[in-house]
Amino acid sequence: MSDRPLRVGTRGSALARAQTEQVIRRLRAMHPEIPVETVIVHTSGDRGQREVRGAFVKELQHALLEGRIDLAVHSLKDLPTDSVPGLRLAAVLEREDPREALIACDGWTWATLPAGARVGTGSPRRAAQLRALRPDLAYLPLIGNVDTRLRRLEEGRYEAIVLAVAGLIRLGRSEAITEIFPLDQVLPAPGQGAIAVEIRADDARAQVLAERLNHPPTWWAVTAERAFLRALGGGCRVPIAAYGEVRGDRLWLDGLVISPDGRQAIRDQIEGPAEAAEELGRALAERLRSQGAIRILEEAG
Numbered sequence: 239m240s241d242r243p244l245r246v247g248t249r250g251s252a253l254a255r256a257q258t259e260q261v262i263r264r265l266r267a268m269h270p271e272i273p274v275e276t277v278i279v280h281t282s283g284d285r286g287q288r289e290v291r292g293a294f295v296k297e298l299q300h301a302l303l304e305g306r307i308d309l310a311v312h313s314l315k316d317l318p319t320d321s322v323p324g325l326r327l328a329a330v331l332e333r334e335d336p337r338e339a340l341i342a343c344d345g346w347t348w349a350t351l352p353a354g355a356r357v358g359t360g361s362p363r364r365a366a367q368l369r370a371l372r373p374d375l376a377y378l379p380l381i382g383n384v385d386t387r388l389r390r391l392e393e394g395r396y397e398a399i400v401l402a403v404a405g406l407i408r409l410g411r412s413e414a415i416t417e418i419f420p421l422d423q424v425l426p427a428p429g430q431g432a433i434a435v436e437i438r439a440d441d442a443r444a445q446v447l448a449e450r451l452n453h454p455p456t457w458w459a460v461t462a463e464r465a466f467l468r469a470l471g472g473g474c475r476v477p478i479a480a481y482g483e484v485r486g487d488r489l490w491l492d493g494l495v496i497s498p499d500g501r502q503a504i505r506d507q508i509e510g511p512a513e514a515a516e517e518l519g520r521a522l523a524e525r526l527r528s529q530g531a532i533r534i535l536e537e538a539g
């Protein structure tokens with residue numbers, strides 16, 4: 239294996255850097271002879287601009303295509319499902335806890351939050367599922383990096399906020415968690431909790447290294463989740479959630495389409511061989527369509 243430096247690109251946020259550190263630790267453990275460099279790529283998302291879909295990842299992909307970096311580290315759930323010509327999603331690390339966390343102030347819990355309490359969440363998928371559980375709360379937008387979002391809560395702008403457990407753990411902030419929503423109450427975004435490694439499609443060395451980083455059970459699970467999302471069109475505003483889990487050589491996939499107001503939801507599960515992940519994701523999407531998901535998607539679209 240050549241010992242020219244491997245340049246690993248990351249966003250500058252604390253979460254992105256923590257995730258990239260995890261990838262680099264694994265690389266160094268496997269290949270102490272390869273010098274690894276971290277390259278911070280600033281994205282429009284980090285500059286506090288509107289979070290257009292994919293803004294978090296576009297600039298990293300650009301840097302990869304231009305050859306300024308050799309490996310890009312992303313939160314998989316921020317990576318759009320459309321493939322980018324010249325690039326390849328090459329590996330995912332073993333998934334962290336995929337669930338959603340409530341972070342409440344003043345000792346509130348999900349059950350005791352008073353009617354009208356302000357709950358901050360940036361995601362229509364979370365807001366829709368939370369509305370279905372507690373229609374009496376006020377769901378307000380919340381954007382920015384995880385640290386920014388926690389600060390907004392501390393500033394008193396919300397009584398509670400909802401964030402991914404995985405990000406809080408990686409930032410060493412899990413003590414902030416008030417409670418964790420069970421998966422049957424709030425289903426995560428496809429890919430949530432998984433760290434993704436993207437490379438140039440023609441980079442043989444990066445391909446070999448990425449293969450060694452990859453965690454196959456997570457790979458099959460997220461492949462099914464993303465196939466489900468892609469098959470449903472994944473319109474920006476539509477709350478689509480999915481969670482897959484591999485046990486032995488079988489894959490269980492749970493999928494949901496929910497109207498933004500939380501009033502109409504279609505949810506179903508599918509099970510099959512893990513290697514058929516892609517087909518399982520598409521088949522589950524088809525099942526939801528036949529149960530009326532189209533109507534929800536069109537109304538929300």
Ligand SMILES: NCc1[nH]cc(CCC(=O)O)c1CC(=O)O
Pocket residue numbers: 313314315316384400401402403404405406429430431432433
């Ligand atoms: N969209 C921002 C984002 N991207 C990845 C994570 C957390 C880590 C993960 O879900 O893998 C977060 C923050 C959040 O949703 O709370």
